[in-house]
Amino acid sequence: MNKKAVILGAGISGLATAYWLKKDGCEVTVIEKSSQAGGAMVSAWENEFLVDYGPNSGLETTPLIRQLAEETGIADEMIYASSEGNKRYILRDGRLCALPTGAGAFLTTKLFSPKAKLRLLKEPFVGKSNDGYYQSIAEFVRRRLGQEFLDYAINPFVAGVYAGNPDDLSVKSAFPKLYRLEEVYGGLIKGMFKGAKERKQSAETSKQSARMFSFKNGMQTFPNAIAAKLEENLILGAEVKNIERDGGAYTVKYKKNGVMESVQADVVISTIPAHAACYLFQEMDTVLFSHLKSIYYPPVMVLYLGYKEESIRQPLDGFGYLIPQKENKSYLGAIWSSVIFPNRAPEGYASFTIFIGGARSPQLFDDMNKEDLIRQVLVEFQDVMKITGMPQFRVDKMWPRAIPQYNIGYIEHENYFEEFEKFHRGILLSGNYRGGISVGDCIKSSETVYKKALDLLQQV
Numbered sequence: 001m002n003k004k005a006v007i008l009g010a011g012i013s014g015l016a017t018a019y020w021l022k023k024d025g026c027e028v029t030v031i032e033k034s035s036q037a038g039g040a041m042v043s044a045w046e047n048e049f050l051v052d053y054g055p056n057s058g059l060e061t062t063p064l065i066r067q068l069a070e071e072t073g074i075a076d077e078m079i080y081a082s083s084e085g086n087k088r089y090i091l092r093d094g095r096l097c098a099l100p101t102g103a104g105a106f107l108t109t110k111l112f113s114p115k116a117k118l119r120l121l122k123e124p125f126v127g128k129s130n131d132g133y134y135q136s137i138a139e140f141v142r143r144r145l146g147q148e149f150l151d152y153a154i155n156p157f158v159a160g161v162y163a164g165n166p167d168d169l170s171v172k173s174a175f176p177k178l179y180r181l182e183e184v185y186g187g188l189i190k191g192m193f194k195g196a197k198e199r200k201q202s203a204e205t206s207k208q209s210a211r212m213f214s215f216k217n218g219m220q221t222f223p224n225a226i227a228a229k230l231e232e233n234l235i236l237g238a239e240v241k242n243i244e245r246d247g248g249a250y251t252v253k254y255k256k257n258g259v260m261e262s263v264q265a266d267v268v269i270s271t272i273p274a275h276a277a278c279y280l281f282q283e284m285d286t287v288l289f290s291h292l293k294s295i296y297y298p299p300v301m302v303l304y305l306g307y308k309e310e311s312i313r314q315p316l317d318g319f320g321y322l323i324p325q326k327e328n329k330s331y332l333g334a335i336w337s338s339v340i341f342p343n344r345a346p347e348g349y350a351s352f353t354i355f356i357g358g359a360r361s362p363q364l365f366d367d368m369n370k371e372d373l374i375r376q377v378l379v380e381f382q383d384v385m386k387i388t389g390m391p392q393f394r395v396d397k398m399w400p401r402a403i404p405q406y407n408i409g410y411i412e413h414e415n416y417f418e419e420f421e422k423f424h425r426g427i428l429l430s431g432n433y434r435g436g437i438s439v440g441d442c443i444k445s446s447e448t449v450y451k452k453a454l455d456l457l458q459q460v
């Protein structure tokens with residue numbers, strides 16, 4: 001096929017799409033601003049610690065993940081979380097409480113009061129709502145499960161997944177599968193049982209039962225392996241500046257080493273974040289510009305710490321912990337990185353990844369200088385973990401615009417993206433602001449986009 005697709009951005013979304021198009025014999029060029037591929041997936045070995053500055057792991061919710069790993073030659077580097085990773089903690093009243101995973105543990109847990117436990121019995125009898133796109137996850141959970149469940153389960157969970165605020169995220173846009181349990185089965189408890197049968201018939205795995213994966217050298221192994229397969233089809237260090245319609249095709253202009261260059265495309269697939277993509281389409285469609293620009297990406301700081309194991313009194317037997325907003329801490333939670341994937345820290349040391357800020361407390365970065373903020377987080381973290389002494393190893397990374405928030409009314413953006421694609425035939429909008437933010441969701445969405453692009457390439 002001599003028709004050409006140009007893909008903007010070499011995060012996992014752009015790379016997966018490009019890989020499948022190339023495999024089908026299409027001519028592809030991927031243009032990436034940064035000097036390395038991977039986007040949010042950034043891993044580095046530092047002082048014998050393996051640091052993941054972006055995603056620490058992924059959930060294997062689709063067979064596409066292993067398939068891509070096999071085809072790009074990294075299947076034997078793929079590793080799965082240790083069994084300890086199944087145990088998750090929530091901070092309540094300053095103490096770590098294990099999140100119950102079965103009925104027995106639920107009845108005895110101190111995480112929820114007897115009143116909150118009893119309230120769950122009402123859930124199957126709570127009626128349906130019909131405004132999921134305009135209903136926050138907080139309203140949804142309060143209505144179905146009660147305030148305490150919202151405060152001590154969903155609030156920290158939302159911080160862990162989106163670095164988000166439950167009062168703002170739309171239940172149907174941000175948690176479509178959860179909302180579907182109510183929509184289709186009339187409730188969460190009924191849906192969990194009935195939905196399990198349905199899932200058995202599909203190749204997809206639910207997020208609850210999917211295995212957690214990473215790679216021996218961190219998550220960036222994945223985009224790096226796909227990038228290697230793209231070879232000369234990937235241009236790094238090149239910032240896309242403009243897209244112009246050119247008859248039935250498009251001209252994509254980019255700047256590399258200070259020089260403007262251009263490439264012709266029959267199909268353009270943008271996978272760059274909405275806050276950057278908006279400027280590329282500003283002249284073409286001012287309404288699209290407003291939609292993309294208004295998607296909120298809160299700031300998140302990732303703080304990675306290494307301690308001598310002997311200085312930690314808290315037993316390291318879990319994935320880590322999340323912090324409900326009510327606990328009033330300056331960070332969102334901590335992943336016990338070296339417990340989940342044991343090669344993350346040198347012998348005798350343990351490593352932790354701490355998340356700070358997000359939509360819950362974006363103002364922290366304005367109110368406090370970085371060192372004061374980190375100092376405060378260290379005091380709070382060391383208190384919870386019963387650690388004596390300071391970390392032996394410490395690095396951090398600021399993501400000024402970390403994760404798109406699928407907030408109330410997000411459907412209006414999604415509807416407009418579809419209209420835009422119909423009107424501007426040959427342009428496809430992709431990336432983590434459509435179809436889900438997790439690595440697994442990005443890969444699933446990228447497969448859909450690749451198929452759409454293939455269709456378009458065959459038609460032009």
Ligand SMILES: Cc1cc2nc3c(=O)[nH]c(=O)nc-3n(C[C@H](O)[C@H](O)[C@H](O)COP(=O)(O)OP(=O)(O)OC[C@H]3O[C@@H](n4cnc5c(N)ncnc54)[C@H](O)[C@@H]3O)c2cc1C
Nearest residue numbers: 009011012013033039040054055056240431432437438439
């Ligand atoms: C701190 C953090 C922790 C996370 N943790 C997890 C986790 O544990 N598990 C999980 O499943 N997910 C996690 N996620 C989410 C997941 O990593 C991302 O949603 C996913 O990697 C996004 O991939 P993407 O390709 O859509 O976008 P990106 O990775 O953002 O890629 C977009 C690319 O576009 C490039 N670009 C931007 N502007 C231009 C331009 N003008 N020209 C050319 N290129 C441009 C960027 O440089 C970038 O490489 C996390 C995200 C963050 C930030």
